[in-house]
Amino acid sequence: MSNQRFPLPDVGEGLTEAEIVEWKVAVGDTVAVNDVLVEIExxxxxxxxxxxxxxxxxxxxxxxxxxxDVGTPIIEVGAAAPELSDSRKEMPAREPDSSAAGSGSGSVLVGYGTGDDGAAPRRRRRRSATVPELSEPGAATLARESDSSREPGGIAQAMVSVPAAAPSGTTPATRVRVLAKPPVRKLAKDLGVDLASVKPTGPGGIVTREDVVARAEAAAPRTLATYADDDQPWLASGSVTDDGRQTRVPVKSVRKRTAEAMVASAFTAPHVTVFRTVDVTRTMKLVEKLKGDKEFADVRVTPLLIAAKAVLLAIKRHPEINASWDDDAREIVYKHYVNLGIAAATPRGLVVPNVKDAHRHGLLPLAQALGELTATARAGRTTPTDMSDGTFTITNVGVFGIDTGTPILNPGEAGILAFGAIRQQPWVHKGKIKPRWVTQLALSFDHRLVDGELGSRFLSDVARVLEDPARGLVWA
Incomplete structure:
Protein backbone atom coordinates (compact mmCIF):
# COMPACT_ATOMS: atom_id res chain seq x y z
CA MET A 1 0.00 0.00 0.00
CA SER A 2 1.44 3.40 -1.00
CA ASN A 3 1.87 6.27 1.41
CA GLN A 4 -0.92 8.84 1.66
CA ARG A 5 -0.54 12.55 2.27
CA PHE A 6 -3.13 14.56 4.17
CA PRO A 7 -3.53 18.14 2.86
CA LEU A 8 -4.60 20.92 5.20
CA PRO A 9 -8.38 21.27 4.76
CA ASP A 10 -10.48 24.43 4.84
CA VAL A 11 -12.10 24.08 8.28
CA GLY A 12 -13.98 27.36 7.99
CA GLU A 13 -15.68 29.35 5.29
CA GLY A 14 -13.07 30.37 2.77
CA LEU A 15 -10.06 30.26 5.12
CA THR A 16 -6.80 30.17 3.19
CA GLU A 17 -4.25 29.24 5.87
CA ALA A 18 -3.76 27.95 9.40
CA GLU A 19 -0.96 27.66 11.94
CA ILE A 20 0.30 24.30 13.15
CA VAL A 21 -0.03 24.61 16.93
CA GLU A 22 0.76 21.14 18.25
CA TRP A 23 1.27 17.72 16.70
CA LYS A 24 -0.55 14.98 18.59
CA VAL A 25 1.43 12.22 16.84
CA ALA A 26 5.07 11.58 15.99
CA VAL A 27 6.90 9.78 13.21
CA GLY A 28 6.50 6.05 13.71
CA ASP A 29 3.21 6.28 15.58
CA THR A 30 0.32 4.10 14.45
CA VAL A 31 -2.93 5.98 13.86
CA ALA A 32 -6.48 4.88 13.21
CA VAL A 33 -9.23 6.67 11.32
CA ASN A 34 -10.49 9.69 13.30
CA ASP A 35 -7.50 9.74 15.65
CA VAL A 36 -6.52 13.35 16.32
CA LEU A 37 -3.39 14.21 14.33
CA VAL A 38 -2.76 17.87 15.00
CA GLU A 39 -4.19 21.00 16.56
CA ILE A 40 -4.27 24.00 14.23
CA GLU A 41 -5.18 27.63 14.76
CA ASP A 69 -1.74 27.26 3.15
CA VAL A 70 -4.94 25.26 2.71
CA GLY A 71 -4.30 22.31 0.41
CA THR A 72 -0.65 21.90 1.43
CA PRO A 73 0.22 18.35 2.62
CA ILE A 74 1.02 18.38 6.34
CA ILE A 75 1.50 14.70 7.18
CA GLU A 76 2.36 11.48 5.35
CA VAL A 77 0.90 8.18 6.52
CA GLY A 78 1.76 4.74 5.18
CA ALA A 79 0.87 1.14 5.91
CA ALA A 80 2.26 -0.17 9.19
CA ALA A 81 5.70 -1.69 8.64
CA PRO A 82 5.85 -5.45 9.39
CA GLU A 83 7.91 -6.52 12.38
CA LEU A 84 11.15 -8.28 11.61
CA SER A 85 11.61 -11.75 13.06
CA ASP A 86 14.21 -12.18 15.79
CA SER A 87 16.35 -14.23 13.43
CA ARG A 88 16.42 -11.42 10.86
CA LYS A 89 17.11 -8.78 13.51
CA GLU A 90 20.15 -10.73 14.71
CA MET A 91 21.42 -11.57 11.25
CA PRO A 92 24.98 -10.21 10.88
CA ALA A 93 26.02 -8.29 7.81
CA ARG A 94 27.87 -10.21 5.10
CA GLU A 95 31.61 -9.88 5.01
CA PRO A 96 32.90 -7.85 2.09
CA ASP A 97 33.65 -10.00 -0.91
CA SER A 98 37.17 -9.34 -2.07
CA SER A 99 36.27 -10.59 -5.52
CA ALA A 100 33.87 -7.68 -5.93
CA ALA A 101 36.69 -5.15 -5.83
CA GLY A 102 37.90 -3.61 -9.03
CA SER A 103 41.22 -4.68 -10.41
CA GLY A 104 42.82 -1.39 -9.51
CA SER A 105 41.68 -1.22 -5.87
CA GLY A 106 43.68 -2.48 -3.00
CA SER A 107 40.95 -2.56 -0.34
CA VAL A 108 37.25 -1.79 0.09
CA LEU A 109 35.70 0.41 2.81
CA VAL A 110 32.79 -1.36 4.45
CA GLY A 111 29.52 0.38 3.61
CA TYR A 112 30.88 2.23 0.54
CA GLY A 113 31.11 -0.56 -1.99
CA THR A 114 33.63 -0.84 -4.80
CA GLY A 115 32.29 1.60 -7.34
CA ASP A 116 31.25 -1.28 -9.57
CA ASP A 117 27.75 -0.50 -10.90
CA GLY A 118 27.02 -4.17 -11.22
CA ALA A 119 27.78 -5.03 -7.61
CA ALA A 120 24.76 -5.74 -5.39
CA PRO A 121 24.32 -3.28 -2.53
CA ARG A 122 25.15 -4.55 0.93
CA ARG A 123 22.76 -4.29 3.84
CA ARG A 124 24.05 -2.06 6.61
CA ARG A 125 24.76 -3.93 9.79
CA ARG A 126 22.88 -2.64 12.84
CA ARG A 127 25.12 -1.19 15.47
CA SER A 128 25.09 -2.55 18.98
CA ALA A 129 23.75 -0.51 21.86
CA THR A 130 27.26 -0.05 23.22
CA VAL A 131 29.47 1.81 20.78
CA PRO A 132 33.20 1.01 21.12
CA GLU A 133 35.97 3.50 20.85
CA LEU A 134 36.75 4.14 17.20
CA SER A 135 40.24 5.45 17.37
CA GLU A 136 43.51 5.09 19.13
CA PRO A 137 44.85 8.03 21.15
CA GLY A 138 45.71 10.93 18.86
CA ALA A 139 43.87 9.52 15.89
CA ALA A 140 41.00 11.35 14.14
CA THR A 141 37.50 10.15 14.84
CA LEU A 142 34.33 10.36 12.79
CA ALA A 143 32.00 12.65 14.71
CA ARG A 144 28.80 12.56 12.72
CA GLU A 145 26.49 9.90 11.39
CA SER A 146 24.26 10.52 8.37
CA ASP A 147 20.88 12.04 9.21
CA SER A 148 19.24 9.13 7.43
CA SER A 149 20.47 6.68 10.06
CA ARG A 150 17.37 6.07 12.17
CA GLU A 151 16.00 3.44 14.47
CA PRO A 152 12.54 1.95 13.78
CA GLY A 153 9.81 4.37 14.90
CA GLY A 154 11.45 7.42 13.39
CA ILE A 155 14.04 8.05 16.12
CA ALA A 156 17.19 9.52 14.65
CA GLN A 157 20.56 8.44 16.06
CA ALA A 158 22.92 11.38 16.23
CA MET A 159 26.58 10.40 16.70
CA VAL A 160 28.73 12.92 18.48
CA SER A 161 32.36 12.86 19.59
CA VAL A 162 32.97 13.07 23.30
CA PRO A 163 36.59 13.24 24.47
CA ALA A 164 37.56 10.61 27.01
CA ALA A 165 40.16 10.98 29.73
CA ALA A 166 43.63 9.75 28.79
CA PRO A 167 46.46 9.47 31.30
CA SER A 168 49.14 10.23 28.76
CA GLY A 169 47.68 13.62 27.79
CA THR A 170 46.21 12.39 24.55
CA THR A 171 42.53 12.94 23.71
CA PRO A 172 40.90 9.78 22.45
CA ALA A 173 37.27 10.26 21.28
CA THR A 174 34.30 8.04 21.97
CA ARG A 175 31.23 8.11 19.74
CA VAL A 176 28.08 8.50 21.84
CA ARG A 177 24.58 7.82 20.54
CA VAL A 178 21.92 10.52 21.05
CA LEU A 179 18.36 9.38 20.39
CA ALA A 180 15.90 11.98 19.10
CA LYS A 181 13.04 12.05 16.64
CA PRO A 182 13.54 14.08 13.43
CA PRO A 183 11.27 16.99 14.48
CA VAL A 184 13.16 17.25 17.76
CA ARG A 185 16.50 17.28 15.94
CA LYS A 186 15.19 19.98 13.61
CA LEU A 187 14.02 22.01 16.61
CA ALA A 188 17.42 21.67 18.25
CA LYS A 189 19.10 22.85 15.07
CA ASP A 190 16.77 25.87 14.81
CA LEU A 191 17.37 26.81 18.44
CA GLY A 192 21.12 26.27 18.18
CA VAL A 193 21.10 23.52 20.80
CA ASP A 194 23.74 20.79 20.77
CA LEU A 195 21.89 17.50 21.29
CA ALA A 196 24.88 16.08 23.14
CA SER A 197 24.41 18.75 25.82
CA VAL A 198 20.75 17.89 26.41
CA LYS A 199 19.76 15.61 29.28
CA PRO A 200 17.18 13.16 27.88
CA THR A 201 14.03 12.42 29.87
CA GLY A 202 12.10 10.35 27.34
CA PRO A 203 11.69 6.56 27.50
CA GLY A 204 14.84 4.69 26.63
CA GLY A 205 16.96 7.83 26.82
CA ILE A 206 15.16 9.69 24.02
CA VAL A 207 15.60 13.45 23.86
CA THR A 208 12.14 15.03 23.85
CA ARG A 209 10.94 18.38 22.55
CA GLU A 210 10.60 19.61 26.14
CA ASP A 211 14.23 18.67 26.83
CA VAL A 212 15.44 20.78 23.91
CA VAL A 213 13.25 23.76 24.82
CA ALA A 214 14.38 23.62 28.44
CA ARG A 215 18.02 23.54 27.38
CA ALA A 216 17.48 26.49 25.02
CA GLU A 217 15.70 28.52 27.69
CA ALA A 218 18.46 27.82 30.19
CA ALA A 219 21.06 29.10 27.76
CA ALA A 220 19.07 32.07 26.44
CA PRO A 221 19.46 35.53 27.94
CA ARG A 222 16.54 36.67 30.10
CA THR A 223 13.97 38.80 28.29
CA LEU A 224 13.86 42.33 29.66
CA ALA A 225 10.45 43.27 31.06
CA THR A 226 9.03 46.76 31.03
CA TYR A 227 8.26 46.42 34.73
CA ALA A 228 9.78 44.17 37.35
CA ASP A 229 6.53 42.26 37.95
CA ASP A 230 5.49 42.12 34.31
CA ASP A 231 5.67 38.57 32.91
CA GLN A 232 4.43 39.75 29.47
CA PRO A 233 2.95 36.44 28.24
CA TRP A 234 2.13 37.99 24.86
CA LEU A 235 5.88 38.11 24.12
CA ALA A 236 6.29 34.33 24.25
CA SER A 237 6.17 33.91 20.47
CA GLY A 238 8.40 36.89 19.69
CA SER A 239 12.12 37.50 19.29
CA VAL A 240 14.08 39.99 21.36
CA THR A 241 16.27 42.52 19.60
CA ASP A 242 20.01 42.47 20.22
CA ASP A 243 19.87 45.36 22.65
CA GLY A 244 17.02 43.74 24.60
CA ARG A 245 14.82 46.83 24.36
CA GLN A 246 12.22 45.47 21.93
CA THR A 247 10.40 42.23 21.15
CA ARG A 248 9.05 41.59 17.66
CA VAL A 249 6.04 39.27 17.52
CA PRO A 250 4.75 37.91 14.17
CA VAL A 251 1.22 38.96 13.25
CA LYS A 252 -0.79 35.81 12.65
CA SER A 253 -3.98 33.85 13.33
CA VAL A 254 -6.72 35.75 15.20
CA ARG A 255 -4.77 39.01 15.50
CA LYS A 256 -4.01 38.96 11.77
CA ARG A 257 -7.59 38.22 10.83
CA THR A 258 -8.94 40.91 13.18
CA ALA A 259 -6.59 43.52 11.75
CA GLU A 260 -7.51 42.67 8.16
CA ALA A 261 -11.25 42.71 8.93
CA MET A 262 -11.14 46.00 10.83
CA VAL A 263 -9.10 47.75 8.15
CA ALA A 264 -11.42 46.47 5.43
CA SER A 265 -14.47 47.57 7.38
CA ALA A 266 -13.15 50.99 8.40
CA PHE A 267 -12.14 51.93 4.86
CA THR A 268 -15.09 50.32 3.06
CA ALA A 269 -18.19 51.11 5.07
CA PRO A 270 -18.84 54.81 5.92
CA HIS A 271 -19.19 54.72 9.71
CA VAL A 272 -21.53 56.95 11.68
CA THR A 273 -21.86 56.76 15.49
CA VAL A 274 -24.70 58.09 17.63
CA PHE A 275 -24.83 58.15 21.45
CA ARG A 276 -27.45 57.95 24.16
CA THR A 277 -27.16 58.24 27.96
CA VAL A 278 -29.70 56.00 29.72
CA ASP A 279 -31.12 55.58 33.20
CA VAL A 280 -31.00 51.79 33.68
CA THR A 281 -32.10 51.66 37.33
CA ARG A 282 -35.12 49.48 36.50
CA THR A 283 -32.91 47.15 34.48
CA MET A 284 -30.62 46.72 37.51
CA LYS A 285 -33.64 45.89 39.68
CA LEU A 286 -34.80 43.32 37.12
CA VAL A 287 -31.34 41.73 37.11
CA GLU A 288 -31.45 41.32 40.89
CA LYS A 289 -34.90 39.73 40.70
CA LEU A 290 -33.82 37.28 38.00
CA LYS A 291 -30.79 36.27 40.05
CA GLY A 292 -33.17 35.13 42.78
CA ASP A 293 -35.49 33.31 40.37
CA LYS A 294 -35.08 29.53 40.57
CA GLU A 295 -35.47 29.18 36.79
CA PHE A 296 -32.37 31.36 36.30
CA ALA A 297 -30.39 29.67 39.08
CA ASP A 298 -28.06 27.85 36.67
CA VAL A 299 -27.32 30.78 34.35
CA ARG A 300 -25.40 34.02 34.75
CA VAL A 301 -27.72 37.02 34.72
CA THR A 302 -26.11 40.39 33.90
CA PRO A 303 -27.26 43.71 32.44
CA LEU A 304 -25.79 42.50 29.12
CA LEU A 305 -28.59 39.93 28.94
CA ILE A 306 -31.22 42.67 29.13
CA ALA A 307 -29.27 44.77 26.62
CA ALA A 308 -29.17 41.82 24.21
CA LYS A 309 -32.91 41.35 24.53
CA ALA A 310 -33.43 45.08 23.98
CA VAL A 311 -31.40 44.91 20.76
CA LEU A 312 -33.46 41.97 19.50
CA LEU A 313 -36.71 43.82 20.21
CA ALA A 314 -35.39 46.96 18.46
CA ILE A 315 -34.36 44.91 15.40
CA LYS A 316 -37.89 43.51 15.29
CA ARG A 317 -39.23 47.08 15.12
CA HIS A 318 -36.57 48.23 12.64
CA PRO A 319 -35.65 45.19 10.49
CA GLU A 320 -33.93 47.40 7.89
CA ILE A 321 -30.88 47.61 10.16
CA ASN A 322 -30.45 43.83 10.01
CA ALA A 323 -28.84 43.88 6.56
CA SER A 324 -25.57 43.77 4.66
CA TRP A 325 -24.12 45.45 1.57
CA ASP A 326 -23.13 43.17 -1.32
CA ASP A 327 -20.66 45.31 -3.26
CA ASP A 328 -20.02 42.70 -5.97
CA ALA A 329 -23.68 42.23 -6.81
CA ARG A 330 -24.57 45.86 -5.99
CA GLU A 331 -27.39 44.64 -3.78
CA ILE A 332 -28.63 45.16 -0.22
CA VAL A 333 -29.20 41.83 1.53
CA TYR A 334 -31.92 41.96 4.20
CA LYS A 335 -31.70 39.12 6.75
CA HIS A 336 -34.87 37.48 8.06
CA TYR A 337 -32.99 36.09 11.05
CA VAL A 338 -30.76 37.58 13.75
CA ASN A 339 -27.40 35.99 14.56
CA LEU A 340 -26.43 38.15 17.51
CA GLY A 341 -22.68 38.51 17.95
CA ILE A 342 -21.02 39.21 21.31
CA ALA A 343 -17.45 40.51 21.13
CA ALA A 344 -15.26 38.52 23.54
CA ALA A 345 -11.70 39.26 24.62
CA THR A 346 -9.63 36.05 24.76
CA PRO A 347 -5.92 35.24 25.14
CA ARG A 348 -5.85 34.70 21.37
CA GLY A 349 -7.33 38.12 20.65
CA LEU A 350 -10.80 39.52 20.02
CA VAL A 351 -13.35 37.04 18.68
CA VAL A 352 -17.02 37.60 17.90
CA PRO A 353 -19.06 34.40 18.12
CA ASN A 354 -22.78 34.77 17.59
CA VAL A 355 -25.97 33.24 18.93
CA LYS A 356 -27.71 31.64 15.98
CA ASP A 357 -31.34 32.65 15.44
CA ALA A 358 -31.27 34.73 18.61
CA HIS A 359 -34.58 36.34 17.64
CA ARG A 360 -36.30 33.04 18.44
CA HIS A 361 -34.98 32.87 22.03
CA GLY A 362 -36.87 33.84 25.13
CA LEU A 363 -34.98 35.45 27.99
CA LEU A 364 -33.90 32.19 29.68
CA PRO A 365 -32.71 30.41 26.48
CA LEU A 366 -30.91 33.62 25.50
CA ALA A 367 -29.12 33.67 28.89
CA GLN A 368 -28.10 30.04 28.43
CA ALA A 369 -26.83 30.66 24.91
CA LEU A 370 -24.80 33.71 25.98
CA GLY A 371 -23.24 31.76 28.84
CA GLU A 372 -22.17 28.89 26.60
CA LEU A 373 -20.91 31.27 23.93
CA THR A 374 -18.66 33.27 26.27
CA ALA A 375 -17.33 30.20 28.10
CA THR A 376 -16.39 28.53 24.83
CA ALA A 377 -14.73 31.69 23.53
CA ARG A 378 -12.60 32.17 26.65
CA ALA A 379 -11.50 28.54 26.47
CA GLY A 380 -10.33 29.15 22.89
CA ARG A 381 -12.67 26.50 21.48
CA THR A 382 -15.02 28.64 19.40
CA THR A 383 -15.60 26.99 16.04
CA PRO A 384 -15.55 28.85 12.70
CA THR A 385 -19.28 28.18 12.36
CA ASP A 386 -19.96 29.99 15.62
CA MET A 387 -18.30 33.13 14.24
CA SER A 388 -19.74 33.09 10.75
CA ASP A 389 -22.84 34.81 9.35
CA GLY A 390 -23.31 37.36 12.14
CA THR A 391 -25.92 40.05 11.49
CA PHE A 392 -25.54 42.44 14.45
CA THR A 393 -22.97 42.75 17.26
CA ILE A 394 -22.81 44.00 20.84
CA THR A 395 -19.46 44.92 22.37
CA ASN A 396 -19.61 45.21 26.16
CA VAL A 397 -16.88 47.74 26.91
CA GLY A 398 -18.47 48.44 30.28
CA VAL A 399 -16.87 45.36 31.85
CA PHE A 400 -13.55 47.23 31.58
CA GLY A 401 -14.93 50.35 33.24
CA ILE A 402 -15.23 52.22 29.94
CA ASP A 403 -18.17 54.58 29.51
CA THR A 404 -18.55 54.09 25.76
CA GLY A 405 -16.68 54.03 22.46
CA THR A 406 -17.01 54.26 18.69
CA PRO A 407 -16.91 50.59 17.64
CA ILE A 408 -15.95 49.46 14.15
CA LEU A 409 -18.44 47.31 12.27
CA ASN A 410 -17.80 43.65 11.69
CA PRO A 411 -17.62 43.07 7.92
CA GLY A 412 -21.00 42.10 6.52
CA GLU A 413 -23.00 43.79 9.29
CA ALA A 414 -24.84 47.12 9.32
CA GLY A 415 -24.71 47.90 13.04
CA ILE A 416 -22.76 47.39 16.27
CA LEU A 417 -23.73 48.60 19.76
CA ALA A 418 -21.20 49.56 22.44
CA PHE A 419 -22.63 48.96 25.94
CA GLY A 420 -20.81 51.14 28.47
CA ALA A 421 -20.14 50.88 32.19
CA ILE A 422 -23.11 51.25 34.53
CA ARG A 423 -22.42 53.81 37.26
CA GLN A 424 -24.49 55.36 40.02
CA GLN A 425 -24.83 59.08 39.24
CA PRO A 426 -27.00 62.02 40.21
CA TRP A 427 -29.99 62.06 37.87
CA VAL A 428 -33.19 64.06 37.58
CA HIS A 429 -35.98 61.58 38.27
CA LYS A 430 -39.60 62.78 38.62
CA GLY A 431 -38.41 66.34 39.10
CA LYS A 432 -35.90 65.53 41.82
CA ILE A 433 -32.17 64.82 41.77
CA LYS A 434 -31.61 61.25 42.90
CA PRO A 435 -28.80 58.69 42.64
CA ARG A 436 -29.62 56.45 39.65
CA TRP A 437 -27.84 53.74 37.71
CA VAL A 438 -26.75 55.28 34.41
CA THR A 439 -24.95 53.99 31.33
CA GLN A 440 -24.03 55.20 27.86
CA LEU A 441 -24.84 53.50 24.58
CA ALA A 442 -23.08 54.07 21.26
CA LEU A 443 -24.38 52.75 17.96
CA SER A 444 -22.11 52.62 14.91
CA PHE A 445 -23.78 51.87 11.59
CA ASP A 446 -23.04 51.61 7.89
CA HIS A 447 -24.32 54.85 6.38
CA ARG A 448 -24.84 53.17 3.02
CA LEU A 449 -27.56 51.04 4.62
CA VAL A 450 -28.70 53.05 7.61
CA ASP A 451 -29.43 56.76 7.54
CA GLY A 452 -29.38 59.00 10.58
CA GLU A 453 -33.10 58.72 11.26
CA LEU A 454 -33.15 54.92 11.26
CA GLY A 455 -30.01 54.69 13.41
CA SER A 456 -31.36 57.20 15.92
CA ARG A 457 -34.76 55.49 16.16
CA PHE A 458 -33.12 52.12 16.64
CA LEU A 459 -30.84 53.34 19.44
CA SER A 460 -33.74 55.18 21.07
CA ASP A 461 -35.78 51.96 21.19
CA VAL A 462 -32.88 50.03 22.76
CA ALA A 463 -32.63 52.75 25.40
CA ARG A 464 -36.38 52.69 26.07
CA VAL A 465 -36.32 48.99 26.88
CA LEU A 466 -33.34 49.44 29.19
CA GLU A 467 -35.11 52.32 30.92
CA ASP A 468 -38.28 50.24 31.35
CA PRO A 469 -37.83 46.49 30.69
CA ALA A 470 -41.61 45.99 31.01
CA ARG A 471 -41.89 47.68 27.59
CA GLY A 472 -40.41 44.50 26.15
CA LEU A 473 -43.65 42.69 27.01
CA VAL A 474 -45.51 45.05 24.70
CA TRP A 475 -43.02 44.73 21.84
CA ALA A 476 -42.38 41.01 22.12
Missing part, protein backbone atom coordinates in the same frame (compact mmCIF):
# COMPACT_ATOMS: atom_id res chain seq x y z
CA UNK A 42 -7.12 29.36 12.03
CA UNK A 43 -7.99 33.02 11.84
CA UNK A 44 -11.10 32.17 13.83
CA UNK A 45 -10.49 29.29 16.24
CA UNK A 46 -8.44 26.32 17.44
CA UNK A 47 -9.35 23.12 15.60
CA UNK A 48 -8.28 19.49 16.03
CA UNK A 49 -7.87 17.58 12.76
CA UNK A 50 -8.70 13.85 12.75
CA UNK A 51 -6.94 11.32 10.56
CA UNK A 52 -8.86 10.35 7.41
CA UNK A 53 -6.99 7.04 7.11
CA UNK A 54 -5.14 4.45 9.20
CA UNK A 55 -1.48 3.48 9.12
CA UNK A 56 1.91 4.52 10.41
CA UNK A 57 3.09 8.12 10.45
CA UNK A 58 5.93 8.36 7.94
CA UNK A 59 6.65 12.09 8.05
CA UNK A 60 5.40 15.33 9.55
CA UNK A 61 5.55 17.78 6.67
CA UNK A 62 4.95 20.99 8.63
CA UNK A 63 6.60 22.16 11.82
CA UNK A 64 4.84 23.47 14.88
CA UNK A 65 4.52 27.24 14.80
CA UNK A 66 4.51 27.51 11.01
CA UNK A 67 1.64 28.84 8.89
CA UNK A 68 0.49 26.51 6.13
Missing amino acids: TAKSLVELPSPFAGTVVALLAEEGTTV
